Amino acid sequence: MTIKSYSYEAEALVKEYLLAESFVPYISVLGGIAMCKMAYDITHWFSSQYIDGYRSLTKVQRIEWNNRGMSSAHAIYITVMSLFLVFYSDLFSDDAPGGPTVFRSSPLSIFTLGVSVGYFITDLAMIFWSYPSLGGMEYVSHHLLSVFAISYAILSGEGQLYTFLCLISETTTPGVNLRWFLDVTGMKRTKTYIVNGVVMFFSWVVARLLLFMFLFYHLYCHYEQVKQMDSFAYVIVFSVPSVLAVMNVVWFGKILRGLRRTLTKSQ
Template structure:
């Protein structure tokens, strides 16, 4: 049923557009491959301890390199499309907000699919070293939602909101890098922990609240989306929100534990 629906949507799109989507996805995969290799090369030159890491740690180290790179691209482009461009502005478009799309938004979605495919492949290959079932679920839901928005051209505003939450990823990765480098007790580790807590609160808790409020305000438009897309919007974002709250609870506990140790050590 799902495959038939996606096939019918794709049939209504020109071959050139479909080719453009494929190029965007493969660009994301190639980007991840290049950054993965560059991370290893740069790390050898800039971090002496890199050579001493086990092969598994080196794989994760490089993996987090392209994870960080994608986060910068996705969050920056999403911020531009949502706030700085006129794509979703009420003053410049008569088209329904859920139907608005652009070449840039489609490129960002395609690249992000390529990233999630690359990262999921590594997670499954090294499972569970790079992440457990929750990461597989997160990536699977993310790819499914992004793919639906890309192929249908619907609800891209909501997908871009979720992609903006990737802005917290560099803080997560820096926390891991500092831990592996033996700098868990350093001031930069503590500052990064505070930044991660605040960033997560704003981008993955408060933004999701705004997400649901926005959906409620424009629910008459949301109902116009095809059934699979409509029910996906009702199911997938709440699941991601629950995972974000769970991870936020763990981040908060870790920050409190770190600050307590720092206070007692003085």
């Protein structure tokens, strides 16, 4: 009986405090940081054991390799969760109850966004620590903008739908990382490299160009709701996707040029 009593008390404490909605953002951010550490370590362990090319890399390249493994893990997680919350669940459905779409949130959506904040904070710390080997100011700007916009969506509960639509674009990250993995391990002239480039091109078109067009179309169709948002949230909802859309177009131009060079050399 004593053991059962302690068990019930522990369960009540977890539900009342650890899973309380006010604690979810902080727990999820810490969880995101822990996930990054685990993904980084697993990438290092697996690569050193099973990938011959990894052992021949320089120390800086190994750090970037592990960092890209970490970013791929986050990309897979946030893509799956964002697709589920936006297109499968009823959280942001126009027909579902719960008031205007732009004001909807849930403990699951808050937790999902918090994990993403944890990732961007961790990656930013690594970028600053190894600057500029892991990325220049464009990555710093992208990550700072992401942390700011996602954190505000968590704390205010406004515009989370558009935050998730932007985060779906992370689906292109594993392809970008794989391209780098193949390059540094001397597989740039293989069919795998060419196929990856073609897949990356089409996924970029869908996830970073067409998806942003849908986002702006949704903003247009739901403008009566959007203009009810807090003035700060209103500015974020329009400015952040716009800046990211411009960055996506610039990066897409680089991908297009790289793919053209790759296909030309393969002929």
